[in-house]
Structure formats: C-alpha cells, structure tokens
Amino acid sequence: MKKLYLTLFVACSLQTGVAQGFRGRVFTDTNADGQLNNQEKGLAGVPVSDGLHVTITDANGNYQLPGHTRTRFIFMTTPAGYRYTSSFYIRADSSLPAFNFGVQPVARANNAVAKFVRLADTETYQFNNWITDAREYARNENADFMIHTGDICYEKGMAFHAQYINTRTMGVPVYYCIGNHDLVKGPYGEALYESLFGPVFYSFDAGPAHFIVTPMRYGDYQPSYTVDDVVKWLKNDLANTAPGKPVIVFNHDLLTYDTLFTIRSKTDSINLNEHHLKAWIYGHWHINFAREHGSSGIRSICAAPPPDGGIDNSASNFDVIGIDKNGISFVQRRYTYVHDQLVPVSPAATGVAFDGDKMVISVNAYNTSSPVTNVLFSLFDKKGNLVKQLPLQPRTDWNLFAATAIPAAWMNGVYTATLEATLGTGRVLFRRDTFTLAKSTPVKISKPSSDWPEALQNIQRTGITGITTAGALHLHWTANLGGNIWKSSPICAAGKIFTGTIDDEGNHHSSITALDAQTGKQLWQFPTGNSIKHSISYHNGLLLATDAEGVTYTLDAATGQLRWKHTGDHNNLPAYNSGGAVYNNMYYTGAGNYLQALDINTGQVKWTNHDWTGGEGTPAAMAIHDGRLITSSNWNHLFAHNAATGKLQWKRADEGIRFRSGTPAFFDNLLYVYGINKLHILDPATGKTTDSIPVTEDLKTMTAPLVTNNYIITCTAAGGMIAFNKKSKKEQWRFVPGEALFYSAPYSSPSSATIESTPLLVGNRLITGASDGYVYVIDLNTGKMISRFNTGAPVFADMAVYNGMLYVADFSGNVNAFSL
Known part of the structure; x- marks a missing residue:
C-alpha cells in the first residue's frame, strides 16, 4: 500500500509539473497552424501563468514557470492587438516538451x-x-x-x-x-x-x-x-x-x-x-x-x-x-x-401626426445583427413626383424621427412615402406606404373624464374604462421620450400624460417626462438616477416613482420640480422593478426588508417591513383594497400586509403562486392572481383559494387578470389571450397575436405569442398591446380582431384611457395617442 501511494504521488508530481517546471514560447504564428517553426519569431512581454505564478516572455518570446502542486493549465495573457491561433491555454501534460502559444496580429486592431x-x-x-x-x-x-x-x-x-x-x-x-x-x-x-x-x-x-x-x-x-x-x-x-x-x-x-x-x-x-x-x-x-x-x-x-x-x-x-x-x-x-424591422408610425394609413404645421415622421427600425445606421424618408405625390426627402435622426435604439413643414395646399391629398433604412453592413431595407395627408380631428370633450392616476387606473388594478365603444384606432399624435419604455404605464391627470423610461445600460437615459395630453408636446423632463421600470403614481398634484436602485422621487406634476427624494434601504440585488401605489396619503414602494410606506407630502417613513425578505425582483404592481396591501417577490411568496401598520397578514407560495410576474387584481371583493399555470381566486382576508382555473399556457406575463360580467381574461407568455366563462370556468375563446419581436416572459423563447400589457375593457371591446408590436381591438364576446395598429416595437406597459383618447407607450420610447 505504501508503494502504491508513492507511485501515485510521483505520477501526480509529473502531471502537475512540480518536478520539471514548464517552458515554452509565445510566437507570431504566421501560417496560423498553431505549430512553432524556425521562421516564426517569438513575442516579448507576454504574461504566462501556471495558475499561481506569472512570468513575462523574454526578447525571444521564451518563458519558464516553476509550476505548483495544482497546476492543471499553462495559459497566456493574450496581448492586445493579437488573437490566439489555437488556444490561450494548454493542459499541463508532463509528456509535452514545450508549451508554445501562437498568436497573430488582428487586422484593424x-x-x-x-x-x-x-x-x-x-x-x-x-x-x-x-x-x-x-x-x-x-x-x-x-x-x-x-x-x-x-x-x-x-x-x-x-x-x-x-x-x-x-x-x-x-x-x-x-x-x-x-x-x-x-x-x-x-x-x-x-x-x-x-x-x-x-x-x-x-x-x-x-x-x-x-x-x-x-x-x-x-x-x-x-x-x-x-x-x-x-x-x-x-x-x-x-x-x-x-x-x-x-x-x-x-x-x-x-x-x-x-x-x-x-x-x-x-x-x-x-x-x-x-x-x-x-x-x-x-x-x-x-x-x-x-x-x-x-x-x-x-x-x-x-x-x-x-x-x-x-x-x-x-x-x-x-x-x-x-x-x-x-x-x-x-x-x-x-x-x-429582431430581423429587418421597419415600421412607419407616422405618416401611415392609420394616421398622420403633426406638431403644429409640421408633419411628424416617426419610424421604428431595428435589426439585431447589424444596427440601423440611417433612414431616408421620401415623399411622392400621386403622380409619382418626389416632393420631399430628408434623413431621420435617432431618438432611441429603435426610433428615428423628423418633423417637416407641409404647405397648406398639400393637405388632404393622397401621398406615397418610402423608407430606406441602411444597416451597418450596407444592406438596405425598403418600405412603401400610401396615406392621406390630413390632420386628425381634435377630440371633443363634452365632459372631462376621471384621472388615470395609477397603472390600470386604480390601485385595485381593474382595467375597466368608462368608454362605451372602440373601433378602428386612428393615430392622433406620437412623441418619443428619448429612452425605452418598459412597464411604465402612461399616467393621466391635469391635462398631462406622465411616464418613465429605463436605462439598463447606465447611459443616463432614464427619466420621468410630462406631455400635453392633447398635442403630445413635451412640457418637462426630470432625469432619474436609474431606470423607472414600472408605473408611476399621481396624487393631488404630485408624481411618485421609484427607480431600479430603490430611490423614490416625488415631483411637482405641473413643473417637474423635485419635492423630495428618499433613498430606501435597498443595498443589494435584485434590482427594484415593481409598481408602487398611493393610498391614504401614503406611497407604498420597495420589496423585502426595504418595503416601506412613505408619507407622500414629506417622504417620512411610516413603516418598514421586517416580516420577510428574499426572492427575486418582480414586475408585478402592488394592489390595495379595503386597507390590505398585496405585494410579492418572485420565486418567493405573494404577501398581504395591513396597509396602515405594515403587519404581515398572510402569504402564499403554493400551486405556482411563488412565480410572481403578474399583477394581482381585485374584483367583487375577491383577489385574482396568477400562478405559473393556474389562475387563482382568493379570499383577500385569509389568502385561501375560493376557486381556480388551470391554464395550459404559462401565466408568466406582467399582466393582471381582467374580470368582466361574463368573462375572466388572462394573458399568457406564449399562447396569447384566453377568455374563460366566469361561471363555468371553461375556455370560451382564444386570441393569438403574432410572435413576439423578442422575448421577455421568463424562459419564453421562439415561438411565443406573448402579451405583457393588460387588456383594457372598452364597452364590448378589449384593447391590448402585444409583444409583436401591435395594438389590437378585439370583440369581447368572440375574441375576433376588429382592428389593429402597428407600433413597430413591443408594448409592455399597460395602456391608459383619458378624455376620449387611448394612450399607448411602447418599447421604442414612443407615447402614441389614439382617438377612440
């Protein structure tokens, strides 16, 4: 036995190189075969390591290393301006006489x-x-x-x-x-x-x-x-x-x-x-x-x-x-x-946006493997004469924009527009569209509608509007905010539209912006420290929002001036991306042990959660009803807190409820919430299940359930929208949009028809935005499409209805206003 141990020790020593050390050369591999020949010169000044020691090659590219007891590889630090021709590492094999690394200069380094x-x-x-x-x-x-x-x-x-x-x-x-x-x-x-x-x-x-x-x-x-x-x-x-x-x-x-x-x-x-x-x-x-x-x-x-x-x-x-x-x-x-995406938002057959007397040209263009470098817009009259041509300027990584004066004599004529988008490779995408050059008729407001101060209008997250009907969507105006919009729903109050943008790259593009609700004119923009992932809240002239690092901003809605800022206890991952809520003069925000209730006027902390922590960030918005705050953490639990005191009342993680992407919603004093493959109807007081509906598709979208008199509407990660009969719980119809432009629901991939924007109920119609870039108007009773509008970018944010207009924020950073 002692002899066997000795044999193994010697073998390991030889394998690791302790007995012999390591030597070799880093050389310019002119023929890229990975083998050193007499004509190939060594490269000086290259670090080489045995996993512990590091040495530098000499003037001839040679090096020596002592090795150590656990040397498994010899590897070089590939020098700048070079690429390795075979590998940057060689396994520490005692049978090799030398450990040589070939490199070649990089063209255009x-x-x-x-x-x-x-x-x-x-x-x-x-x-x-x-x-x-x-x-x-x-x-x-x-x-x-x-x-x-x-x-x-x-x-x-x-x-x-x-x-x-x-x-x-x-x-x-x-x-x-x-x-x-x-x-x-x-x-x-x-x-x-x-x-x-x-x-x-x-x-x-x-x-x-x-x-x-x-x-x-x-x-x-x-x-x-x-x-x-x-x-x-x-x-x-x-x-x-x-x-x-x-x-x-x-x-x-x-x-x-x-x-x-x-x-x-x-x-x-x-x-x-x-x-x-x-x-x-x-x-x-x-x-x-x-x-x-x-x-x-x-x-x-x-x-x-x-x-x-x-x-x-x-x-x-x-x-x-x-x-x-x-x-x-x-x-x-x-x-x-995303391949060869080129969509005109304006001008298009579905509407032409204007900024005063200037026609707005807004185009969403994207290609993953070769970026769009420029887009040329050309306008032709009905005889085919070129009457206007101009390049568009990038506003975000998806949107390009221009505005141009239009003579009065051109109005109400039929024109053709072409788009030529040039990719970095030089390849050109082309599109032609015909439209009537006319301004949208201003929406007449006989009676101002209620504010839309929260995502889905209220903290119960019902998504039911006061509008009685909806037909074809006609673009009224479009405005780009200069950053991508993820889940920040348009908030509507005091004649203004408010929303937030993300900056997941750290390029300082995140902000909160106010637009005029009738014209889309930007009124003010407030830069934030990090992404505004989810919706903001409005209350009594104040806007409240929390960024991805847990910093809460309270702004004067009229001017955009900062009233107060609160840096919460967020000091680790995951990032914060839930939607907060205002209730009884308190703003609820944060998650885990930085879930807090803040006085909306002063920012004073009223309570901090100490009852739970952990899990992952969730894009679900909080919901509140009858003094009960419903919040969640992904891969953790759904939680109910006393909104006044913060005391935890109950929590649920079973039957897929711990997978928290979707926003919970209250209807008829019941709580509707998604599990991963089941819609649960809970008693809000106890958290116990009163009923449930198994769903074959994954319910991992950022939507809330929508409950009508006869239906329960659910949106899925891959199978579109499903309507269940409210009494029988059986599937009544299914609407499947196009395949997502890219994928967002957890682990969803091709081919997924994803809906991340909660449908709104407008009379006997449903309106929803989908990840294929379209906004759809759907018949409530049949699931048949009535009309659609191509925004050219995924729609994740929940939509809003205000003073007879539909407001849709898409991922390109556009806020689009449609007359209903």
Missing part, C-alpha cells in the same frame, strides 16, 4: 477602444437564431472578442456550447466564465468545464484594457479551487499588468453592491480599487441592470439571457460593451431575434 459581445446565462443545448445574431453582430461590427459570463449550463449545455459557440464558429475569440450551474458532478465541480473550456481563472488584453475572468465561488457541486487560489493568482497577474491600465473583471455574480471591490479569502485579500478596476461584468440574476458604484468610478452590468426572457421579464439580449482608457465608453443592448 483599435488600441484605443476594445469592443466585445457578452452572453449571459444561456442555459440551453438547442440551436436558435440568437446564436446567429451574436455571431453576425460580432463579425459585422468588428468585435474584439465574445465572452459568456456563466451558467452555460449543466452537462448538455456545456457540451453544446463547446461545439457550437467557440472561436472557430463565432469568428472571434470566445471566452467563458464558470457559473454555479457549470459546477457539475465529476471528480471535482469544475472538471467538465475545464475539459471543454480550460482554466476557470485567467486574463487577456484587448485595446487599452486588461480583462480578468474569475470563477463563481459556489455552485451545484463543490469546486476544487478556493478563494485563496484566486487571490494569490490575481496578485501575481496584476503585478505584471501595466500600472494605470483599466481593469475589467468578468464573473458570474456581482462581488459587492458597495463601492469597495475587495476579494477576501480566509488568509488573504486583494483590493481591486487599488488596481484601476473600472467595471465588473456579471450575469446570474437573468436581469438587465446597470449601476455606478458611488464615486469609485466602477460600473457593474448584468444581462438577461439572449435565448429567452429574463427572470423579471427583462428583454432577451446580448450586450455590446466598449472599453477605453477611462473604462466603459459605451454599452448597447442588442435585443435578439
């Missing part, structure tokens, strides 16, 4: 900026168009590399990615991080990952920056590496990095929500703030979220998955990030699966 494509939490072993989108974008836009920040995932997912998403197939260097679901059964948690993707921590250079990949600390199976291993290697790696070089770290999770990025082990630590850390890029949460960490100069960016919707209904995407000498220079989300 930009030393001032590094641009890369980031994938997160793909969790799939099925090929789909998102892979093509990412590959084509990287090639079209000359990305320096692509990186996956973990949860690849499990055995099937890792094998699939290794085969289909690699440097050869994607056309750019592809790097991977290890996530918690990539630590799987084996000799040790990362064994399969290493066999497919190499070391779990390493570094490379691109442009002006130094990029470091660090591993997940924990996972489904125990890793063999420790935090101490990572810290020791990091110290050596950064000791061989040029001082002042921006450092970007990739990891599957966020290290800290605070400003101090210190990695600590039991025996050691390293403060990355002292090493010019500029960004921490992570995944894990399946959300789109970005923030600046105080005045540290460090930004962190999370992304939802590219194949499907995020856990909190974030849009499917990969993000594109640019790094210059100062850190992050730009961030762009590329929403997956």
